[in-house]
Amino acid sequence: MKITKLTTYRVPPRWMLLKIETDEGVVGWGEPVIEGRARTVETAVQEMEPYLIGQDPARINDLWQTMYRAGFYRGGAILMSAIAGIDQALWDIKGKVLGKPVYELLGGLVRDRMKMYSWVGGDRPSDIIEQIRTLQKGGFNTFKMNGTEELGMLDTSAKVDEAVRRVAEIRDAFGTTIEFGLDFHGRVAAPMAKTLLRELEQFRPLFVEEPVLAEQAEYYPRLAEMTSIPLAAGERMYSRFEFKNVFAAGGLSIVQPDLSHAGGITECLKIASMAEAYDITLAPHCPLGPVALAACLQVDFVSYNAVLQEQSMGIHYNKGGELLDYVINKEDFKIIDGYCNPLPKPGLGVEVDEARVIEASKNAPDWRNPVWRHDDGSVAEW
Ligand SMILES: O=C(O)[C@H](O)[C@@H](O)[C@@H](O)[C@H](O)CO
Numbered sequence: 001m002k003i004t005k006l007t008t009y010r011v012p013p014r015w016m017l018l019k020i021e022t023d024e025g026v027v028g029w030g031e032p033v034i035e036g037r038a039r040t041v042e043t044a045v046q047e048m049e050p051y052l053i054g055q056d057p058a059r060i061n062d063l064w065q066t067m068y069r070a071g072f073y074r075g076g077a078i079l080m081s082a083i084a085g086i087d088q089a090l091w092d093i094k095g096k097v098l099g100k101p102v103y104e105l106l107g108g109l110v111r112d113r114m115k116m117y118s119w120v121g122g123d124r125p126s127d128i129i130e131q132i133r134t135l136q137k138g139g140f141n142t143f144k145m146n147g148t149e150e151l152g153m154l155d156t157s158a159k160v161d162e163a164v165r166r167v168a169e170i171r172d173a174f175g176t177t178i179e180f181g182l183d184f185h186g187r188v189a190a191p192m193a194k195t196l197l198r199e200l201e202q203f204r205p206l207f208v209e210e211p212v213l214a215e216q217a218e219y220y221p222r223l224a225e226m227t228s229i230p231l232a233a234g235e236r237m238y239s240r241f242e243f244k245n246v247f248a249a250g251g252l253s254i255v256q257p258d259l260s261h262a263g264g265i266t267e268c269l270k271i272a273s274m275a276e277a278y279d280i281t282l283a284p285h286c287p288l289g290p291v292a293l294a295a296c297l298q299v300d301f302v303s304y305n306a307v308l309q310e311q312s313m314g315i316h317y318n319k320g321g322e323l324l325d326y327v328i329n330k331e332d333f334k335i336i337d338g339y340c341n342p343l344p345k346p347g348l349g350v351e352v353d354e355a356r357v358i359e360a361s362k363n364a365p366d367w368r369n370p371v372w373r374h375d376d377g378s379v380a381e382w
C-alpha cells in the first residue's frame, strides 16, 4: 500500500482535519492544528508531504522519525502538530486495514470506560453554578474552569479574593458531589501563583492546570512543595524531550499532552508511559474536534495512568461548529454517567462525515484568540 494524497480541511469553529489517501482506497483522518495557527500548521503538513507520498503507511514509526528528524529543525507547536495529525491518520489507516480499533493494536483495553470532564464558565469564568447544574443532568460530575480573569504579574488581594470567592461558591453549592479543576491558563505569573494556591488549598480543587506558564516549568517543583493541590500541565509541551525534563524535576501530578500538538498517538504513548514511571497521571488535553478526541481515547484506553479526558462539547470556543457535527457515528461518542466507552470501530473509531467537512471548509473562519490588555495597556495573558 502507498500513500497517494494529503488533503487538509480547515473547518469551523477553529479546527483542521487531514485526509490521507492510499492507492488501495483506504483513507485515514487526522486533526493537525494549533488553535489560531491553522494555516501555519496546514503549510507545515504540506511541507511534510515529500516524506510521505509513495511511502507505505504501515511504517508509522519510520515515517514519524523521518518527519521529526529529517528536516534538521524539530519540535515546537507547529511541526509537532503537523506530525501529530499525520500520525493520527496513519494509525487510522493501520486500524482500518487490520479491521481493529487502534487500542487493540496497542495491547488491548486497560479499562472498560474513560472518565470525561467538561468545561464551564467561559473565558472570564461566569455562570459556573448554572452550567454545572445543567451538565450534571447530562451525567457529568467533573468540570474545569478558568481560575482567574486577566491577572497582572503582581496583582491585588481583591483579585485573589475574587478567584477564591468563585471557588468557595462552587463548594457551597455542590460540596464534594462534584470535582473541578482550575485552569490558570498561563494568566498567573510566578509572583501570584503561591498566594493563589495557598488561598485555594482549603477548597481542594481536583487540580490546578498550568499554575505558571510552561516556560516557567522550573517553578513546578517549588509550587508543589507548598501545596497539596495536584498540579497539571502539558498542553504547551510538544514532545517527550520536553516532558522528560519536567518528569525529572518533579512537581507535576498530572500531564496533559495534546494528541494534536505533541506528535500524535506514537509520541503521546511514549509520554504516557514515561509519566507512569514517575507515578504521574495522564489527562490528555483536548479542546478540539472529534478526530483529536478519538486519538486521545485510543491512548486513554491503553494507558494505566490515564485518569481524565478533556472533551470540547459545549466548550465556549465552539462557536459555529460542535464536536459531533463532523461525525457520522455520533452514538459512539455518547457520554454515559460522565464516562465514554471504547470506540468500537476500526482505526481511530471516528467515521468522519466527509461531505459535511468539505462543505464547512468552504467558509472556515481564521479563528484567533482575543488579545487582552491590562489596565495599563500592556498585553495580558489570555
Ligand atoms: O485546557 C484547555 O482546554 C486549554 O487551556 C484551552 O483553553 C486552550 O488550549 C485553548 O484551546 C487555546 O486556544
Ligand SMILES: [Mg+2]
Residues within 6 Å of the ligand: 183, 185, 209, 210, 235
Ligand atoms: Mg488548559
